[in-house]
Amino acid sequence: MTSSNTPLITTASQTITPKFKTTLGCNGSIKEPYTCIDSDLEINAIRLIQDKTDMFIITVDTLFVTNDMIEEVITTLSPNYHLKKEQFMIIASHTHYAPFLDKTKPNLGTVDPKYYIFFIKKLVSIVKILLDQIPQPVDIYYSETETNNIMISRRKKTWILRKKIIFQKIMTNYPNNLSTIDSKLRLIKYCDPQSKKTLAIAWNMACHPVMYPSSNHLTSHFPADIRTHLRKKVTAIPILFLQGFAGDIKPKNHLKALTLKNKIKTIINKQAPFRDFTKTAYKHWIQSITQTLDKLLPNSKKIKPTSLNLQTYQCSLKEIWDSPSNDQILTVKAFYLNKSTIILGISAEIVSAFSIKLKTMFPNITIIPIGYMGSVFGYWPTQSMLKEGGYEVTGFLSGFSINGSFKNSVETCFETMIKRVML
Numbered sequence: 001m002t003s004s005n006t007p008l009i010t011t012a013s014q015t016i017t018p019k020f021k022t023t024l025g026c027n028g029s030i031k032e033p034y035t036c037i038d039s040d041l042e043i044n045a046i047r048l049i050q051d052k053t054d055m056f057i058i059t060v061d062t063l064f065v066t067n068d069m070i071e072e073v074i075t076t077l078s079p080n081y082h083l084k085k086e087q088f089m090i091i092a093s094h095t096h097y098a099p100f101l102d103k104t105k106p107n108l109g110t111v112d113p114k115y116y117i118f119f120i121k122k123l124v125s126i127v128k129i130l131l132d133q134i135p136q137p138v139d140i141y142y143s144e145t146e147t148n149n150i151m152i153s154r155r156k157k158t159w160i161l162r163k164k165i166i167f168q169k170i171m172t173n174y175p176n177n178l179s180t181i182d183s184k185l186r187l188i189k190y191c192d193p194q195s196k197k198t199l200a201i202a203w204n205m206a207c208h209p210v211m212y213p214s215s216n217h218l219t220s221h222f223p224a225d226i227r228t229h230l231r232k233k234v235t236a237i238p239i240l241f242l243q244g245f246a247g248d249i250k251p252k253n254h255l256k257a258l259t260l261k262n263k264i265k266t267i268i269n270k271q272a273p274f275r276d277f278t279k280t281a282y283k284h285w286i287q288s289i290t291q292t293l294d295k296l297l298p299n300s301k302k303i304k305p306t307s308l309n310l311q312t313y314q315c316s317l318k319e320i321w322d323s324p325s326n327d328q329i330l331t332v333k334a335f336y337l338n339k340s341t342i343i344l345g346i347s348a349e350i351v352s353a354f355s356i357k358l359k360t361m362f363p364n365i366t367i368i369p370i371g372y373m374g375s376v377f378g379y380w381p382t383q384s385m386l387k388e389g390g391y392e393v394t395g396f397l398s399g400f401s402i403n404g405s406f407k408n409s410v411e412t413c414f415e416t417m418i419k420r421v422m423l
Helices: 067-077 113-132 222-234 260-269 279-299 353-361 383-388 391-395 410-420
Strands: 008-015 042-050 053-060 088-092 139-146 151-162 166-176 184-191 198-205 239-243 249-251 309-316 329-338 341-346 366-370
Touching: 008 113, 008 198, 042 113, 042 198, 042 222, 042 239, 053 113, 053 239, 053 309, 067 088, 067 113, 088 239, 088 341, 139 279, 151 260, 151 383, 166 391, 184 279, 198 222, 198 366, 222 239, 222 279, 239 366, 309 410, 329 410, 353 366, 353 410, 383 391, 383 410
Parallel strands: 053 088, 198 239, 341 366
Antiparallel strands: 008 042, 042 053, 139 184, 151 166, 151 249, 184 198, 309 329, 329 341
16 A cells, blocks of 8 residues: 555544533533633544554544544444554543533533534544545654743642631642643644645644633633644644643743732742633733744654554553552553654643653653543552642542542553553
8 A cells, every 4th residue: 555665644624613502521510501612623633554554643622532432433434444443542632611521520521412422423524534535645744842931830839728727738739830841842744745735733732721711611722723823824734732741731821919819829839829811811822832833843854764653552540549449441552653753642631740751761762742542530640749649649539530549650550551662
């Protein structure tokens, strides 16, 4: 079908904005429908083929995706197509302002059956488009850069007032300038070898799509604004946002506190707390991302030789979790663009420190780290975080409908899984 030096690609994009009113995700207590649509929700996807590798990368504007979604696609298309779940890497953008789709987390949001059926039909449709298109040759380009003042750690020990008379210092959701995070922005371009026309773009950054100016508006948040910007630059092509290891990362927006309570917090913690964006602040924040991307676009370097390869490893959640009744699975997928450039996906809301750990483990390999892939059990903190506590260690349990606690093997398990998919 193709020589070992020439990968092939098909691309597709679908709008999944609901045509009827429904509620938003990550707002389990909010039952009222959204009041406005600020940007379309989308599925963006590519299929890459080379020798024995036939791989689908699909990004969805939603809070969480699940493995069941791919199972439904395979079942629907099975009479005419031979597909395996191992071929798919499905990733959520993690926007908090879209209809909820993960039935395993009822405490986070309610799944509207009508919207779920609508979404699955769209997902089946986009995979069928990828299968039915005639694949064309593709060159793959890559670039990365450090960002400045775009994202920040949200874990910091701060003083809080308990029972109105007792001050206590605990790990809270608070801006932490001193914590080292993965602040890189990474860009992959898929181009026609002859015309050099861009056929699709994938970009990667670790940041929660939260603190939007209007909490009851439907939007895919910054992935939509970046899509719009890039499409103006290169034409209306699929733009895949590959959410990074963003478990403890938020937008850097902690402007001067307005309320007396937040002024007191600022004084005693020597740092202003997080604030939702104003429309003006959000616009400026988006501009800081687009300006960084604009510098990367013309400076991407061709990956050569391209040698596509997919490696998958799974283990029981019990490797890091002490609940004997939990039968969930941890999955890592390493999609090789060549031997030294890898898209690496994890089925967890994993914290940023593991991105830095990857660089330490494999200093000579370029790794694009992706969280929120497939069925996500919950957060994946580091060993040091277990001692500190906080939302990423225990606070998330109720929302994610999970019982138990982490074992001290959170980092050794991560290292073992990653090593199993490294060639």
